[in-house]
Amino acid sequence: MAPMGIRLSPLGVAVFCLLGLGVLYHLYSGFLAGRLALFVLGDPAERAGGGPDVPPGPLPEGTVDLRELLAASVLAAVKGGEEVKRVRESNVLNEKAKGKTREGAEEKMTSGDVLSNRKMFYLLKNTFPSVQINTEEHVDAPDEIIFWDRSIPEDIKEKIQPKKVPAESVTVWIDPLDATHEYTEDLRQYVTTMVCVAVNGEPVIGVIHKPFSAYTAWAMVDGGSNVKARSSYSERTPRIIVSRSHAGKVEQIARQTFGNKTVIIPAGGAGYKVLALLDVPDKKQEKADVYIHVTYIKKWDICAGNAVLKALGGHMTTLTGEEISYTGSDGNEGGLLASINVDHQALVDKLPDLEKASHKQT
Ligand SMILES: Nc1ncnc2c1ncn2[C@@H]1O[C@H](COP(=O)(O)O)[C@@H](OP(=O)(O)O)[C@H]1O
Ligand SMILES: [Mg+2]
Structure with missing residues (x-):
């Protein structure tokens, strides 16, 4: 006999308990499964590189x-x-x-x-x-x-x-x-x-x-x-990749420097021309030994190629061998010479002075 004269049916109690367990299971199963997955796989945000529960957004400044x-x-x-x-x-x-x-x-x-x-x-x-x-x-x-x-x-x-x-x-x-x-x-x-x-x-x-x-x-x-450098480069008779749409006097300068039989590859894009110096698994990518550009060019055209070459032990400098600084003004005045796994300074020494060369051609 229950207190206050209420009689509990054993079947009713059993049904009530089962219902309660069902609700609890429903509430916690997702949570438990989630915790289990976290334990086994790790936090997806952390796996992705961000912190736990950090949505994409601005990163802290400083x-x-x-x-x-x-x-x-x-x-x-x-x-x-x-x-x-x-x-x-x-x-x-x-x-x-x-x-x-x-x-x-x-x-x-x-x-x-x-x-x-x-x-x-x-x-x-x-x-x-x-x-x-x-x-x-x-x-x-x-x-x-x-x-x-x-x-x-x-x-x-x-x-x-x-x-x-x-x-x-x-x-x-x-x-x-x-x-x-x-x-x-x-x-x-x-x-x-x-x-x-x-x-x-x-x-x-x-x-x-x-x-x-x-x-x-x-x-x-x-x-x-x-990405890496190729296994070999031709230093004595380099294939030279140059601009096809902003060439200036580059062909004459290249021939003057490396001889009339020098192979010159006209191509578009400064990014493409840097990749031509590397080991790139793309059938449509031509290969060259040196990249030369003689006209004015902007820093957004050349900075990424310069960083890639530098990281791999190569060089991108002005035609007189100066490093290019990627702050301040957006233009590069001194032309470009890019190479990897060859004697870059020897190339600089071989190149004629741009000023003198351009006067000679005009
Ligand atoms: N004399 C010049 N003045 C301004 N931009 C030049 C330039 N010579 C080359 N560039 C830019 O440098 C990039 C590579 O040139 P190229 O293909 O002739 O080698 C191109 O960039 P964008 O295509 O991003 O404008 C081109 O416009
Ligand atoms: Mg560009």
Whole structure:
């Protein structure tokens, strides 16, 4: 007999208890399964490189982890590349004249440049708000909500250690579409998207992405890379890769330096020409021993290639062998000489003085 004269039926108690257990099971099963998965697999956010329960968003200001910046730069180059590819495949390029180079060549801009720039610039700016970012195109979409997803690719995790630097020491250079001229001619093999990170003006991280081959090369100075130099280079009779649309006097200078029989490879894009010096598994990638450029060129065109070459033990300098500083002004006046696993200084010594050479030709 229960208190107050209420009689409990044993069957009712059993049903009540079962119902209660059912509710408890329902409430906790997801939670327990989640905890179990966490125990076995680890936290997905942590596996992805971010902290637990940290949604994508701006990172704390003050210092920057170069490994995170590398992972975000790779993602930015890939996202920009998706726009470049999409616009080219749509065949609606909205090609416009942007102005003229000092030599009078028309500089073009397309929807591929603009849309890639939006993705690349805002992904990096929104994620690293305190970092100085210089980009080739006009920045025009402040409401673009895009962040780095905080995932660090496995190969970067394996090869690169976290490395914090002050945010104010960093300058990022973005080229949202290198080889625009060739892009408009549908010469897709030359096109790249590039991100470079300079620390105190020195190129430290380079990312060169080929949107039409789905290939990405990255490297960090004193860190590691996913690309390497070829096993040999011809020093005595180098194959020289040069610009096809901003050549200036480069052919004459190359022949004057290395002889009339020198093989000269005209090609589009500064990113493409740096990759031509490396071991790149892409059938459409030509191979060369030295890259020479003699006209004015902008730092977003060359910084990523400079960082990649430097990380692999190569060099990119002006034609007189000076290092290029990637802060301040966006132009490089002294031409370019890029090489790897050859005597770079010997090449500098061989090259005629650019001033004298250009007077000789005019
Ligand atoms: N004299 C010059 N003035 C301005 N930009 C130049 C230049 N020479 C080359 N460039 C830029 O450098 C990149 C590589 O040039 P090239 O293909 O001729 O080797 C191209 O960048 P974009 O395509 O990103 O504009 C091109 O516009
Ligand atoms: Mg460029």
